[in-house]
Every structure is written in C-alpha cells, then in structure tokens.
Amino acid sequence: MLHQLSPAKGSKKARKRKGRGSGSGNGTTAGKGTKGQRSRAGASRRFAFEGGQTPLLMRQPKLGGFRNPNRVEFEVINLSDLEQLSAGSYDVAALKEAQLVRAKNPIKILGRGEVTKKLELTVHAASKTAIAAIEKAGGKVEIVSRI
Numbered sequence: 001m002l003h004q005l006s007p008a009k010g011s012k013k014a015r016k017r018k019g020r021g022s023g024s025g026n027g028t029t030a031g032k033g034t035k036g037q038r039s040r041a042g043a044s045r046r047f048a049f050e051g052g053q054t055p056l057l058m059r060q061p062k063l064g065g066f067r068n069p070n071r072v073e074f075e076v077i078n079l080s081d082l083e084q085l086s087a088g089s090y091d092v093a094a095l096k097e098a099q100l101v102r103a104k105n106p107i108k109i110l111g112r113g114e115v116t117k118k119l120e121l122t123v124h125a126a127s128k129t130a131i132a133a134i135e136k137a138g139g140k141v142e143i144v145s146r147i
Contacts, residue, residue: 075101080113091122
C-alpha cells in the first residue's frame, strides 16, 4: 500500500548541521579551521586571484597580434613526393587522384628532394628551385591562376 512505502535503507542521509555546538563535532569553527581569510564569513576570492601577484590575464599582451586576412594557404608537394609518380603530364585533378593532395587549397610545389623523371605539371604555384629541378630533368611547370 502507498502508506507503507519508505525509501531504501541508507538512501536518505541527514545533512551536516555546522556550527551547532562542540558536541556535534562541527561546532565552534564549523570545519573552517582557525583564523585566516577562508575562515571568515563571506570570504571568497575573485576568479583568477593569484594572491596579489599580477594575474595571468593582465600579464598577457594587450593586443593579439596581426592575422593577414588575405593570406593564401597552399597545399604543398615536395619534389621527393613527385618522384613516386611515373613520367607524364599531371594537373590538379591528376595529383588529387594520385592522393598527393586533397585539392582543398591551391597547390604549390617546393624543391625538397630530387626529380629524375620528365614531368609536366599544371599547378597554382612553384618555388624557383622546384621549377629549376623539374626543367633540369626535362619536364616543365605551368602556373595557373587560382580561380
């Protein structure tokens, strides 16, 4: 019956009544220790308070630097990456198919490594050393605009 229902044994616990006499075990100082800032009523410190030391947020530079809104982020292919391709002609779609790039951003070829095969590449940008190395191997680099 409804009038016979009671909570499970041990599921209900009386709250601690602090500062209710020394016999309670939580009297006098009410578990706050003796003296000091944190023992006082209403004592709390400001968020990020560092004991009077200059707080971290105030130590940071006032302005957050400069971020160029016109910066172009390239997907980079090095000559050493191109060495795994067979000789032939490659454009952006072919490089994506060969899984050298995601083709999310414009593609740029950089000159780290060596090329021994004749490659004809159509990309958005290339470094001078990369162009020189590809032309030395008998290939050529064509730069297309980033449309």
